Amino acid sequence: MMLVRDPSLQADLTPSLRERLALLLHDESEQLDTGRFDDWLALFTPDCVYWMPLSPGQPDALDHVSLFYEDRLAMRLRIERLRHPRAHSLKDLIRTSRCGATPVAEKIDESTGDLVITRRFQMVEYHRDRTRLFAGVYTYQIADFRDDPRIRLKRVDLVDSAAPFEAIETFI
Amino acid sequence: MPFTDLVAENRVHRRVYVSPVVLDAERERIFGGSWLYVGHDSQIPAAGDYFCTEVAGRPVFMIRHGSGEVHVLHNHCPHRGALVAGGRTGNARMLRCCYHGWTFQVDGRLQAIPCMESYEGSEVRIGDPRFDLKPLQSAVYRGFVFATLNDDAPALATWLNQAAAVLDNMTERAPDGELEIAGGCFRTVQRNNWKVYLENLHDGMHPKFVHQSSLRASDRVSRGEEPDAGSNAALRMHIIAANDQDFEQMNALTVDCFGAGHSTMRGFRNPRSDDLVAREYEEALVARRGVAEADRILSLNYHNANIYPNLSVHPSFMQLRVIFPVSVDRTLVEIWTLRLKGAGDAFNRRNILYANTVHSPSSIIKVDDLEAYRRVQAGNAGGTEWVSQHARDRTASGDATGSALSEHYIRHQYRAWRLYMEGHRS
Numbered sequence: 001m002m003l004v005r006d007p008s009l010q011a012d013l014t015p016s017l018r019e020r021l022a023l024l025l026h027d028e029s030e031q032l033d034t035g036r037f038d039d040w041l042a043l044f045t046p047d048c049v050y051w052m053p054l055s056p057g058q059p060d061a062l063d064h065v066s067l068f069y070e071d072r073l074a075m076r077l078r079i080e081r082l083r084h085p086r087a088h089s090l091k092d093l094i095r096t097s098r099c100g101a102t103p104v105a106e107k108i109d110e111s112t113g114d115l116v117i118t119r120r121f122q123m124v125e126y127h128r129d130r131t132r133l134f135a136g137v138y139t140y141q142i143a144d145f146r147d148d149p150r151i152r153l154k155r156v157d158l159v160d161s162a163a164p165f166e167a168i169e170t171f172i
Numbered sequence: 173m174p175f176t177d178l179v180a181e182n183r184v185h186r187r188v189y190v191s192p193v194v195l196d197a198e199r200e201r202i203f204g205g206s207w208l209y210v211g212h213d214s215q216i217p218a219a220g221d222y223f224c225t226e227v228a229g230r231p232v233f234m235i236r237h238g239s240g241e242v243h244v245l246h247n248h249c250p251h252r253g254a255l256v257a258g259g260r261t262g263n264a265r266m267l268r269c270c271y272h273g274w275t276f277q278v279d280g281r282l283q284a285i286p287c288m289e290s291y292e293g294s295e296v297r298i299g300d301p302r303f304d305l306k307p308l309q310s311a312v313y314r315g316f317v318f319a320t321l322n323d324d325a326p327a328l329a330t331w332l333n334q335a336a337a338v339l340d341n342m343t344e345r346a347p348d349g350e351l352e353i354a355g356g357c358f359r360t361v362q363r364n365n366w367k368v369y370l371e372n373l374h375d376g377m378h379p380k381f382v383h384q385s386s387l388r389a390s391d392r393v394s395r396g397e398e399p400d401a402g403s404n405a406a407l408r409m410h411i412i413a414a415n416d417q418d419f420e421q422m423n424a425l426t427v428d429c430f431g432a433g434h435s436t437m438r439g440f441r442n443p444r445s446d447d448l449v450a451r452e453y454e455e456a457l458v459a460r461r462g463v464a465e466a467d468r469i470l471s472l473n474y475h476n477a478n479i480y481p482n483l484s485v486h487p488s489f490m491q492l493r494v495i496f497p498v499s500v501d502r503t504l505v506e507i508w509t510l511r512l513k514g515a516g517d518a519f520n521r522r523n524i525l526y527a528n529t530v531h532s533p534s535s536i537i538k539v540d541d542l543e544a545y546r547r548v549q550a551g552n553a554g555g556t557e558w559v560s561q562h563a564r565d566r567t568a569s570g571d572a573t574g575s576a577l578s579e580h581y582i583r584h585q586y587r588a589w590r591l592y593m594e595g596h597r598s
């Protein structure tokens with residue numbers, strides 16, 4: 001259900017907390033796959049970031065372009081657009097299905113105290129007679145993970161992040 | 173039907189967008205006849221640095237010689253034809269073909285062949301230019317490297333025409349007077365003919381229609397919360413809102429056409445915002461250039477410029493868009509961001525934010541453009557025969573000025589298209 005890398009985290013991450021965190025990650029994927037975007041956004045903190053770097057090993061999103069680098073406001077913009085009746089490209093709905101490997105609680109992020117969890121994933125996207133595959137690693141930073149866990153950062157490292165892409169309209 | 177019959181004064185036959193025969197001829201006559209943007213010399217700062225790309229569908233690379241000169245060479249071993257420079261970028265003191273070890277100097281001259289005795293009595297010998305990596309004619313303007321396959325091409329600065337002033341202005345905007353490519357490259361695959369893209373870049377009619385979804389989304393979101401002035405969130409909202417200008421405002425923008433298909437669009441954003449980051453930048457520019465020069469530089473407000481057929485530059489946010497036709501209905505566009513040397517990090521980071529907001533394949537603005545291009549391409553695959561470019565400013569002159577509601581710049585592109593396709597070379 002959830003593996004724990006750092007032995008010092010074992011005590012903190014009780015079985016019930018692990019279950020709760022695993023369910024959080026499950027819901028995060030499930031709500032995207034079922035198009036419940038408001039519920040999805042409610043899983044994030046007010047100062048959240050959704051980041052998909054462009055280049056492997058890219059150190060930051062300030063001095064280097066990213067496939068996505070969105071604060072909560074930009075995430076809301078994307079969600080509003082996905083719902084808009086004249087988002088022309090969405091006349092045919094985009095359908096997605098994600099599959100995640102067992103999450104691993106890696107460490108505590110020193111600057112924020114957040115719990116860092118990684119998870120390999122694959123996502124199939126179907127849009128207008130075409131199927132695409134996205135794959136890589138999700139890295140989550142979970143704020144207040146003991147009491148009221150919410151996602152402060154979702155980082156998506158695609159295996160082919162530097163490849164040429166056609167439009168990517170949904171969160172991955 | 174001869175190619176030139178596909179283009180009339182105010183309309184083109186849909187076949188220009190969908191015929192593989194037309195695309196082959198365009199590669200040979202337009203891309204093969206004009207100068208093409210290759211890269212920026214900041215990508216290869218040190219001797220031996222190279223950058224691989226394509227010119228008119230042919231693999232080439234630019235490489236920095238020990239003398240500081242930039243050479244553009246065909247990436248094609250004269251032995252059996254393999255790519256000699258590997259990867260996208262690299263550094264080499266000499267270039268050795270991975271296949272049989274033919275070795276070349278960085279200016280392309282053949283240096284050594286292993287087992288030279290195999291060639292005894294043949295015409296293969298070191299010093300014969302037929303066995304060098306063949307150079308392309310190349311020239312550098314303000315750091316922008318261009319090359320051409322056309323031996324009769326005019327001098328680069330002549331061919332650039334007024335586009336040279338745009339490259340001047342971009343470069344002068346850097347307080348240190350130099351630009352550098354920095355921050356990575358978006359590569360976007362568009363499902364449209366390469367011309368469909370160029371035909372959209374000064375189009376002031378489309379934003380209100382194409383970009384409705386992002387405009388309305390930003391309306392709704394900003395009703396709930398007004399981002400702080402000068403913040404990244406505010407800049408993002410400002411970039412989106414720029415597509416909401418009414419037709420009167422768009423009609424007030426000037427689009428100038430000149431040279432072989434080139435054009436500029438005057439800026440519609442006030443480029444001189446009055447926040448702390450912008451003020452610091454202007455102070456840095458004034459410190460280096462003086463008040464009058466800085467004013468002159470900053471008052472030139474180009475939104476973008478098309479340098480026909482493979483480059484569009486976007487001076488206010490320092491973006492380059494390089495266009496590669498892949499097939500009649502696939503176009504690869506590489507988007508690069510330039511860093512202004514001598515400007516602060518915060519100022520340069522705005523250009524990264526702009527690239528993310530407008531040029532990422534995930535941009536909520538761009539995805540609607542891509543959909544419009546896709547529909548143009550799909551519609552032109554069949555349907556009736558001719559499509560219209562009649563809007564406004566219909567003059568016979570090759571160099572015309574009109575508004576951003578006019579299709580004169582598209583007609584100007586097709587005048588160049590006809591000349592190239594008829595066999596005129598630049």
